[in-house]
Amino acid sequence: MDSILEGFEKALALIWALDREMLEILLMSIRVSGGALVIASILGISVGAVTALRRFPLRDTLVGVLHACMGLPSVLVGLLLYLILSRSGPLGFLALLYTPSAMTLAQVILAFPIIASLSHAAIISVDPIIRQTARTLGATSFQAARAVVHEARFGIMSAALAGFGRAISEVGAVLIVGGNIAGFTRVMTTTIALETDKGNFELALAIGIILLTVAICLNLCLYRIQRRTVVGRR
């Protein structure tokens, strides 16, 4: 119990002192996971929309695979990516291993199935009347699709948030492909793992608390944007 209280104290002290190293780690976390969020959202929402609105062969299989991939073990993704990006692997010439880009890539792979599956679900549950009405009002099929996606925007927003949550809290894959190099690929989760290894529980806990705070703040921001648009439209 004492160590948990000490953790809170230390977290406050760290935030108060605005420790430079800590700030770099925090920014690296946001950069890696923010990048993953942007890329996985673009890919995931597109795939989610296409699978929800169009019929094509093997569509159901694709949706099933995406659903199954929501539970991909992150260390497995890390290991496979490591073997692919390693200098002795097929994409070794890109020199991506142990860089922030490799970490972003790993998080994209983990977040993409979640965003795709959940946006698919959100779009598919939009009332079909909306699409039909749009078509009868003379919308092209693309315009009608856009109207449906727009209707599902809150569900899609939640999908993106869930994907971001998976990305920023992930430790197994980024540890393997990032290497946890001090000042270069060290992010909040890998720092927590390292400090726990070193037995600095209070420090590890303090970083955990900061990570949690950042995640909550980002979620609140997005939630507010969402709210504002709802209120604005009414």
Next chain:
Amino acid sequence: MIRARLIMAVAACFIFACVTGAGAATDILCSSTTSTENSGLFGYILPVFEQKTGIKVKVVARGTGAAIEMGKRGDADVTFVHAKEQELKAVKEGWFVNRHDVMYNDFVIIGPEDDLLKIKGIKSAAAAFKKISAGSMNFVSRGDKSGTHVKELALWKTAGINPKGQSWYLEVGQGMEKTQRIANEKRAYTLTDRGTWLATKDKDRLQMVIVLEGDKVLFNQYGVMAVSPQRHKHVKYAESMQFINWLISKEGQAAIGSYRDKLGNQLFIPNAK
């Protein structure tokens, strides 16, 4: 509109962060072991080297087995580990060049304070292992192919015992400090390096003591070697050699020898030739 602008701003920030983050001056990647990183040695000596040469050494800390493998695959420029036989074998196979001894510390056997199996007083590590295997207490093994694990397996071999699968033999697959903590919880014996032991026994409130030390076979030699530029064309061989030559120079050796942990213990003794 506001929302679109906000999204644009976020995207712009992100792109900016990506662009500014990329492209560093000269840096090399060193694959090493958790003991060198976690003990704080690298944090102490690498800035000295960087100041002098402008070369930044990025460290990926893994178990010795993984660290050597990283070098073999060409994912590191230089490898700094402590498993001399494995290192020499990898050099012989052509994966590495210019291996040098750098420093050493030693392994010790630790156990519960009351030392129920009465290991204290035994001089030979192998004999102690034999006694542990015959006793009623547990032994915790790193089980992760680290240098410490390799040393431990060699000792079992000398003792003529195959501990694998025995109910008293717990393979945990974790780093040294965690292994010590598990041994403490389980009231078990384990093999550890003196550096980790000194740095963590008070902090982790370990109710354990050294039961055997000083046997010559417990000598723990650290070595450094460059990844062969013949095997991997892309490695930064010249910079790696600068690093290696600095480590074994008078200056580098003095830096290693002057490192003290928070409690004032000297963890590594330089011995480059």
